[in-house]
Amino acid sequence: MRLALATAVVLSLFTSPTMAEPTVKLHAAGSLKAAMSDIADLYEKTHGVTVARAFGPSGLLRERIEGGEAAEVYASANMKHPTTLATAGKAGPVALFARNRLCALAQADLAVETETLLATLLDPQVRVGTSTPKADPAGDYAFQVFDKAEAFSSGATEALKAKAFQLTGGKDSAKAPEGRNPYGWVMESDKADLFLTYCTNAVLAQRDVPELKIVALPEALSVGANYGLTVVNDAPQAAWQLAVFILSPAGQEILASYGFTAAGAL
Structure with a gap:
């Protein structure tokens, strides 16, 4: 699924405006708050795009997105919730990006x-x-x-x-x-x-x-947790770029520094 998400990013480059959007809306699991805040900070610094952040229980975030709340990148503490959005046609492919x-x-x-x-x-x-x-x-x-x-x-x-x-x-x-x-x-x-x-x-x-x-x-x-990442439909190019940044060596290094088992770099 990581390849599918990367392919979708490439396609978005040809279908999205070339001008970077001023803000990307990130919805992420509460357990990701510390790590994802650092990732978002670094993305803002390197890409010049503001990341608006919403953290909370993954299931409640999914319900908010299903209810029409504006969201672009969704990082869940499981694979089920982003897959539910993808299956319903509300989001793109789902990538495993971290383990806990x-x-x-x-x-x-x-x-x-x-x-x-x-x-x-x-x-x-x-x-x-x-x-x-x-x-x-x-x-x-x-x-x-x-x-x-x-x-x-x-x-x-x-x-x-x-x-x-x-x-x-x-x-x-x-x-x-x-x-x-x-x-x-x-x-x-x-x-x-x-x-x-x-x-x-x-x-x-x-x-x-x-x-x-x-x-x-x-x-x-012992129980392990697989974390899933997806981009909501009609999100701007910058949202796809943020998703790739989370999967990149820089993003994965930050996740690992907080104790997540990184899923590997692109």
Whole structure:
């Protein structure tokens, strides 16, 4: 699909105005905010085009685009949402541009390690937090972890899904104060003892609240996340150029610096 997107970019050069548009509208997953902000800043500096940015849960961003909100480049924390737009004829080809994985973010006083993570999750006294499935792919990935747990403890999937607090990523989720990492804020506010989120989010949360612990998932429960990129129909040439820039060595290097596994350069 990367080749398909690159081909579409070349075609756009012959169908779009040659004058660069003054602004490109970027909609991107909240987990991409730090990395994509740096990418957008560098793109603005090197291309002389302003990037207007909207960050949020990927599913909610997709709904906004489907509802007619002006958008041009859409970077999702999964492949499903951009593919949905492409299948509906609202966007071009979808490219895998980064990978992530899930980690557990734990309170400092919670005795938990990779080897004891499942037992800790199942402990009735331990409050488990996740993002909101369907609205935010991070919630869907967390629930995939719960699905995998069934192979090791009968009834684990149902128990974990029933006890999980969906604390972020939903339409009605409480918002962190301006400038605060949402996951660090949730944990500092004592809303959960353990939170399943992207490892990249966990690193940023720990920078915000240094006493938090990051626990790797055991291989048997590990869940990876593929991030998809697409350009919305009728977007200007500069939007296609931004998409290529995200896939370029410069964009991929920035993603890697924030802990994403880069998908590789064009």
